[in-house]
Amino acid sequence: MPAKHDINKIGVESSDFPILCETCLGPNPYVRMSKQEFGNECKICNRPFTVFRWNPGAGARYKKTEVCNTCAKIKGVCQTCLLDLEYGLPVQVRDAALGRKAQAPTSDINKQYYIQNLEAQMADSPDGQTFDSEVANRAGREMLKGLARSDPFYKRNRPHICSFFVKGDCKRGGECPFRHEIPKEGELSKQNMVDRYYGKNDPVAKKMLRESAESKGMKAPDDKSITTLLFLGLPQTTESEVRAALVAYCPFVKPIEIKSITIVEASHCAFINFKLRSLAERVAEALSAQGGIEVGGKKAKVVWGRSRPQKGKPATTAITDSSEASGSGTVAITSESA
Template identity: 75%
Template sequence: MPAKHDINKVGVESSDFPILYLTGTGLGENPYLRMSKQEFGSECKICNRPFTVFRWNPGAGARYKKTEVCTTCAKIKGVCQTCLLDLEFGLPVQVRDAALGRKNGAPSTDINKQYYIQGLESQMERSGDGTTFDAEVANRAGKEMLKNIARSDPYYKRNRPHICSFFVKGDCKRGADCPFSRHEIPEENGLQNQKLADRYYGRNDPVAKKILTQHAESKGLKAPEDKSVTTLIFLGLPKCTDSHVRSALMFTCPFLKPIDIKTISVVEASHCAFIVFVTRATAERAAEALSAQGGMEVQGKRAKVVWGRPRPAKHKGKQVEGETGVTAAVET
């Protein structure tokens, strides 16, 4: 009979201190913080393995906070264990990955998740410093973009108590004794519908979508109101072919797949290229990533990106002859 495995070798992690975004929010203003520690207190929201849970109160009038993911998952993505924001800039993972051109290599399904986690843990043990291995050479323009939009001052708004759901329904009768002290109607801005797994993997994050959209608009890449427009135009290209443009685009936007691109047309005389995407959502995401990285580099030269223009509406009309004999179109 084979020997029974040690519990700490079959997918359970223990830690002495959480990985937190110290510059931002989680610990509060008081430097002397009391924190409770419970080994194997809960399962990680990403890898579903038991891990050490830390719980604390950031300050007076704030809600209790705790770690949501294990230290291994936090190291893999370089995020805070509580808010799942980037440790360096305090921004959503989707914003950071778009600016740095990072590809999400971590599996999101349970089939390969455990194997992937164990492989990374082995690499961290061999390195000795416990650093993340889901990293790449940072894009200089993307780094500057992240520095410009990152918060420089602590932001404690996230530590506020949750809104009382009974008050929203008009049924709260506890008054001052209500543990949910925020008696207010939530603002419907679409940012409340965040899923923890989507925030961690950097996909379908409404907060990241808002940040990237605002940055794209500031760079002149505001998406046209006409939803039929799915074309991006690349200006200032060197002498190249459509294969060069395709390779550069796939490298800059690693989330794209070959089936996402409908056509690529290079106009050598004008040093530009027209890329038509299959869907509008894919075109918008590519535009956000390209604006975050300051354009796209093709054959050693950085090209500017703009949206294509909607086609002018075709006016149906009948031809009438005026007094001067000039033919004009009249709308019907």
Template identity: 90%
Template sequence: MPAKHDINKVGVESSDFPILCETCLGPNPYVRMTKQEFGNECKICNRPFTVFRWNPGAGGRYKKTEICNTCAKIKGVCQTCLLDLEYGLPVQVRDAALGRKSQAPQSDINKQYYIQNLEAQMADSPDGQTFDSEVANRAGREMLKGIARSDPYYKRNRPHICSFFVKGECTRGGECPFRHEIPKEGELAKQNIVDRYYGKNDPVAKKMLREQAEIKGMKAPDDKSITTLLFLGLPQTTESEVRASLVGACPFVKPIEIRSLTIVEASHCAFVNFKLRNLAEKVAEALTAQGGIEVSGKKAKVVWGRARPQKGKAAIAAGESSGSTSTATAEMTSS
């Protein structure tokens, strides 16, 4: 495929070997690959790149690289499954646990300029640069090690589901190279390769973060009106320092999305109220994965807030309602 004549395109990429995880390579140590120069466009940067294709093992489907070598190095992911090479987990889970901020732009022109600069940096660096950002977080790394698989998960290499079987029209029977199963519906069935790469709106990552939050006692309350998180065990600090620590630990939070932030010095805690419930849940999951939030060099615990007790007319109305119910019940009992 020839490169497009566009001044905003970096050009093409050629590589001698792909960047793959153990699962995608398969159990066969003598795997054979086909190599096609500029065989397809990268799903992320849209540049023609070298495509590798291989069969990971008996009974598996043929796999191929989906993104270019440079995009894989930037995020430190496999070129095929787009999972982190060190932990084998989605990018969104890794970034949330490590407090890593993605600096990669998504607009076409800025994206090409950004990738071009990173390529030049990696060429000049003796050990090579992989991630677009790096933050040391011991608690986050321990969490990632705990949920990461210790062995390759070769079940991911299974053939795709036979579309003719789903329609009830497959006549090949046991000779059919595809799986004869009914696809499962749900949020996990709706995955996008671009969202997985940038670590945004990944349903698999959301499920994993939600499960970890529940395990650590940070299950989101059923009352959807609760959008407040409590930071407990804070040192002597200021509102600006707490805001800076929150944005640093959760780069996806914008200052305008925080409705209010109140520090109670006597109790060494802070109440952070968000405008949206979805954002509060996302922050809770990320801070739980990181083992809390670090403010002024000290780790603080994060818990969900509680619903405010009813006051004034609402409480009186609720009391009158319960009182009338009790009276009616008493009258029915006496009669």
């Protein structure tokens, strides 16, 4: 149980058992752990907490808890790898599929107040856990089950790469406890623990969401000037209803970031134009993970807009049949509206 402390002080946290996923714990059922009271600061709330350290198995590196017990419970993640405990996936992937909203503040003072309030809620909760509210979405859960691994990924417990080998100066040879490999530079090599916890700018999650969207025919167009998404098969609706549904399914979208919403009643569709291409891509990935968007009690399909024609050249695409727009197939849209 966390120690009682004043809300204006940082305080500490003491725990008897860590919250770990099966992969980080390792295959050994008799794993031995060392426990150090207030051994380090939590990477999220900056409070001293109980640090556990252990070896997951033969050929693996020693691992330790990186965040406190309370922060792990708030997000439902492992204290070491910060992956979701139920699916073993990044927080950003889980939140995008389930429509969860990150509510935690980032400033130090508000963060401490927020953590202590949630500690009080967990003390009153029967199971001792609390999570952010989520949208009940069967399609999102099915998507998460499809991405989740069926077996633990123990390869993740391998030793780190030897920095001396990278410099060409390792003299320990086969006795070196670290891996003798050249690191691969790229998007996945730049990971941040705080971003992974809050589900923001996680390169691993971005890659998984992008590949999932592309597998469902939602590949982002090469033309970076396209920032429009098209909702197909809408019932009779209004701009405010479309905007409310979008914010409900994508809580990270701020109203000011939406440039315009145009509804075409004859074709049962709506054009959502965003100010930034990066936001349009994130919304497309989130809605693809959730299987579309529900507006007015009806599920609508989401597709990308088309590029505008060059000057002097007529538009080559158009909506020709309103029944096609309300169906499940992809519909061509007017370049003027895109």
